[in-house]
Amino acid sequence: MDVEDILKQAESLVFAKTGKQLEHLQKTVLKGTLQGQTYPEIAKENGFSESHVKNVGHELWHTLSSALGEKVTKSKFKSVFKSLRITSQRSNSNNFSPAEISGICHTNPTINNINIFTDQERSPAPAQTSPDTPTEPQINLDDAPAIFTCYSRTTELNTLEHWIVQDRCRIVELLGISGIGKTALSLRLIDQIKSNFDYIIYQTLCFSPTLETTLTNLLENFGKPAEIPQQIESKISQLLKYLRQHRCLIILDDVQMLFSPGKLAGEYQASLENYPLFFKRIAEIEHSSCFLLITAEQLQEFTQLKKGDHAVRSLVLGGLGIAAKEILKQYELSDEDQWEKLINLYQGNPLWLEMTAMMIQDLFAGNVADFLEYKSLIICDALKAAIQRQWQRLTPQEQAILIQFTALDAPVSLPQLGQKLNLADSDLLNGVKSLRRRLFLEHIQREKQRLFQLNPVYQQYLKEQNPEICERS
Ligand SMILES: Nc1ncnc2c1ncn2[C@@H]1O[C@H](COP(=O)(O)OP(=O)(O)O)[C@@H](O)[C@H]1O
Ligand SMILES: [Mg+2]
Incomplete structure (x- = not known):
């Protein structure tokens, strides 16, 4: 060499x-x-x-x-x-x-922010850079988790690549329940599409920063701190100038932390209400960059933005499916013929599977068949704590609706649900809508009827928290 x-x-x-x-x-x-x-x-x-x-x-x-x-x-x-x-x-x-x-x-096979488990080796497209921008992308992952793995997800990666690179969407929402792999997917995406950008910046909003703080953090990537203006309006204008001058991919993770706990899904905290206005401007104004907004609760303003065709799209991330077997391999579990059953029980959610696999390794020496002998779905303490945090974010009306699902073993329609609850009609409808936006409730269409059902893992959690309801039914 x-x-x-x-x-x-x-x-x-x-x-x-x-x-x-x-x-x-x-x-x-x-x-x-x-x-x-x-x-x-x-x-x-x-x-x-x-x-x-x-x-x-x-x-x-x-x-x-x-x-x-x-x-x-x-x-x-x-x-x-x-x-x-x-x-x-x-x-x-x-x-x-x-x-x-x-x-x-x-x-470990995960090298910091670069995932090595590609489905196939890619030869990246040549960088498209404007004359006054760096030839190599400037990538700031200071805020990102240092270690992650991302198996599979080819379809989702290709969809996101298409929307962001070819279709030049200005805002893409990546929605999925906690632990489903949104952050891992976004970091893997960077590796796949980085050659198309001048700047790639990942920032988490997990501590609910004000818009001013977020703007300052973003602007620091482009110039000296002394050049950042004081006024919020000027900050936005300066950022928009950079977004037009350079092709940037800005990933804002944990957007749900901008929303108020105890309020319906997607309601911004009082001090953070200027974020939706900012997102609206990003969607409406011409520039060549993209904001990838990662969230566990759907952004309310998205419906309006999508209607206006402002190059805004939304992807809901589902379970990992049998590709999650790679996760189970890492935990050296046995009884491979039972793994698919385990994956289905935990909805292919990588985090739920990791937590459960750890328990199987610890208490059953990795023997999956022995673990599956238990009749009810086992929710380990780590998973319980994770669901508890989500439960605390719900309104009392949403909690009342979900508790009704505890004793149900088949999907129900809204009128059937209404009969069981002592709630005003508007509270019921808004509650169900909000629970859909949080991805707690799924719906199925049966002929002309829309039926709702609760994710079985959440259902089991609630059964354990409310044993009296199950006994009554
Ligand atoms: N595609 C995947 N392959 C392997 N592990 C994954 C995958 N997606 C997520 N994980 C693992 O699952 C856990 C949760 O993923 P994360 O991206 O943090 O979820 P989210 O951001 O949706 O809450 C992490 O430990 C991550 O490494
Ligand atoms: Mg995440």
């Missing part, structure tokens, strides 16, 4: 580890090191202070060491990389393929 090859491989590894491209000075340090230069020589030649160059170097060796699972220092860098037996005679790429990264790194 020559200097350029080594640089490219180091760059791929750093990207796999951090989700970020190498900066100019980092490349200079690597190049200088390969050419046998000392830190003072690199610093002098490139007009930086010695200490700054040293710091950049130390950080790089640290990142490369953890990516490779082997200690890399300035003096060992060249020899470590030369000794990597990389099958480098590939036709069209000098970079590590995901599988190679997994082979080289002696760690």
Whole structure:
């Protein structure tokens, strides 16, 4: 491998580890090191202070060491990389393929934000960059979970790619119940479509930040903090200017945390009511960027925005299906012929399956058949706590409606439900609508009738919380 090859491989590894491209000075340090230069020589030649160059170097060796699972220092860098037996005679790429990264790194098969379980190796489309934008995308994943896996999901990834890259949607909503894999999917999507963007920014709203804070955080990716205006209107205008100038993918995760607990789904907290206005402007104004809004509760304003055909789409993420077997494999469970049953019981929800698999491993030595001997659906304590947090967000009317479903073993129509409840008609209808937006209730169509049913995992949770209702029925 020559200097350029080594640089490219180091760059791929750093990207796999951090989700970020190498900066100019980092490349200079690597190049200088390969050419046998000392830190003072690199610093002098490139007009930086010695200490700054040293710091950049130390950080790089640290990142490369953890990516490779082997200690890399300035003096060992060249020899470590030369000794990597990389099958480098590939036709069209000098970079590590995901599988190679997994082979080289002696760690878990998920390398930070880059998922290596691709369904097939892709050759990314050439970057479309405007003349005044960087040639490599600037990717900021500081806010994203460091480790995740994402098996399967080819159809969903292709749909999102189509909407975002080809159709140039300005807002895409990714909706799904907690634990279904929204965050994992979005991070996997970045890997698939990054070459089409100048900037990719992931930000979570899990601490319910004000719109001002979110705008400031976003603007920091484009310029110096001192250049960020004070007024919220000017912040929005400046962001819109960047969204027009560059093609950006901005992922805002956990949008449901902007909504009020104890109120119907999708009602913004009082201090956060300017978000829907902001989203409306993003949808309506011409620009070449996309906001991917990830949420466990449907955004109310979406119906209006979609009606206006503002390049707004929504994808509801369902269970993982039998691809979830890969998750069970990680937990070394036995009785593979029973796995499909287990997956169906827990609705193919990756988080619910992970929690349950942990319990099976712990209490049944991984024996799935023994676990399935239990007649009722088992809700482990971790899952109970997760559902409890969602339950606390519901209105008292929604809770009353759901409790009625506890004793039902068949789907019901709205009039049937109304007969069982002492609720005003509008409370019943708004409650059911809200529960649909939270994906607690599913509907089925039987001839002309629309029937509603509760997700069986939530139903079992409620049965355990309200044993008296089940006894009465
Ligand atoms: N496609 C997938 N393959 C494997 N594991 C997954 C997949 N999707 C999600 N997971 C795992 O399930 C858990 C929940 O996923 P996450 O993306 O955080 O869900 P959400 O954002 O919808 O709440 C995580 O541990 C994640 O690694
Ligand atoms: Mg998430």
